Amino acid sequence: MYRERSAAPERATLAAGAAPASSPTAGIDLPAPAGEAEEWPGRRHVLDLDDFSAGEIARVLRTADAMKEILGRPIKQVPALRGLTVVTLFYEASTRTRVSFELAAKRLGADVVNVAAASSSVTKGESLLDTAHTLRALGADVLVMRHAEAGAPYVVAQHVGCMVLNAGDGWHAHPTQALLDLYTLRERLGRIAGRRVVIVGDILHSRVARSAVWGFTKLGAAVTLCGPPTLLPAGELPWPVAVEHDLDRALDGAEVVMALRLQRERQQAGLLPSLREYVRLYGLTAERLARAQPGAVVMHPGPMNEGVEIMPEVAYGAQSAIADQVTNGVAIRMALLYLLGGGAV
């Protein structure tokens, strides 16, 4: 099963716009290979992946290929979104996601204003909608929002005239993270349909996991959720996924392993008997990883608790795609900023 796709990573790298290691006169394939069936009917908001079709996801990933080529240039900027004003409005701490959005907007020539709620009028009691209306009146075209309450970006999208990109809302959704995960995997493995993906950790409180499962299942991957019963959603799940409490069993034959950050307050809340117990049962070690397929891809949305949900030798090992995830995040967010607001022509 693995032999047949030994050449796939090379192909994927070329498709992503990396400089080919060939001579200047090497042949360029003509015409461009037809990708997945793509579509882009146009949308003003990206709030989650639950309402994305596989064709829309394919269009985002393909657009990100073109964006990644720009990121490899000496002058990493194009004028496509000149005159557009993007405001990042973060009610929760973030480094990588906020910087990633800011860079994405700047690489496309947009103007960017960053609002950290902790130092804004929010501390004077201004409501979310007041703040959003004010930013709109100041000229914001796109609001990139992170909020601790699930659904907050939906309220803004409904009531304020801005385009809204959800950068994480409560436990609910983190669609740009899911898209960059899909992009990184496509780059590594070529194809996502049929791949065996394990997501391990605190699924219950994870917006990353929820959006990732929507994305993976829409593209036809076989997803297994793994974690202690107290950290898995109860009741019937809205996705076609398997649930496995034993990580060693879940890893058997896995081609992708995504470890999630364990928030330490989960233990304080009584959901875990002890941190040491969690590490012993669910920490991703090199020994455990060996149970997955040879060459299985390791992912983590960051920030990592090294030595808890993932060991350093795995996080920085040859199978890790974690650094690629961060780099690809800029390309994915550029793709979404480009695609927002306009239908295909």
Place this chain on the structure above:
Amino acid sequence: MTGEDVRRAVAKLARQIADRDAGSAGAGSDGSALLLVGLRTRGIPLAARLRRQLEELSGEPVALGRLDPTLYRDDLWLGRPRLEPTDVPVDVSGRRVVLVDDVLFTGRTVRAALDAIMDLGRPARVQLAVLVDRGHRELPIHADFVGQALATRREQRVAVRLHEIDGRDEVVLVDQAASTAERSSGVQRAIGGS
């Protein structure tokens, strides 16, 4: 234009590019090496054909790239075209760059392509080769090499079909009102060769 007319026009373009080149196809009169850059979509196979012919004429390898100038367009407010890969595998700085496209019309695509190529480096020279120049420029842009000049009305459409993409070579002039019918019934009016 029939398939044979297209073939002749491409051969003419190759000879013109080589002639301006004072010597071999590999080195221009100012000593700069040639780089052909095809513009999406049909400039890409045209540039590949030109490279083959220029390599046959000179016996030396010619560099080839492809460029999608969409992100430099001035009409993105109309919508968001699907992006094609840009792949210019050599440094453009110091090169003689020949942009290759199928049709030269308003000049706006070429303006965008000029901005795009300048962001990749500082070419010694930039020239433009087109299969068809149909007139009606909206910007002060001209082609250095023209396969075939066509007299058209502004509202007409010039449909270039190339074997690599469309399965056959031809250039057809389509009246916009009839363009829908043309799609279903095939060729409207073939244009005679030079």
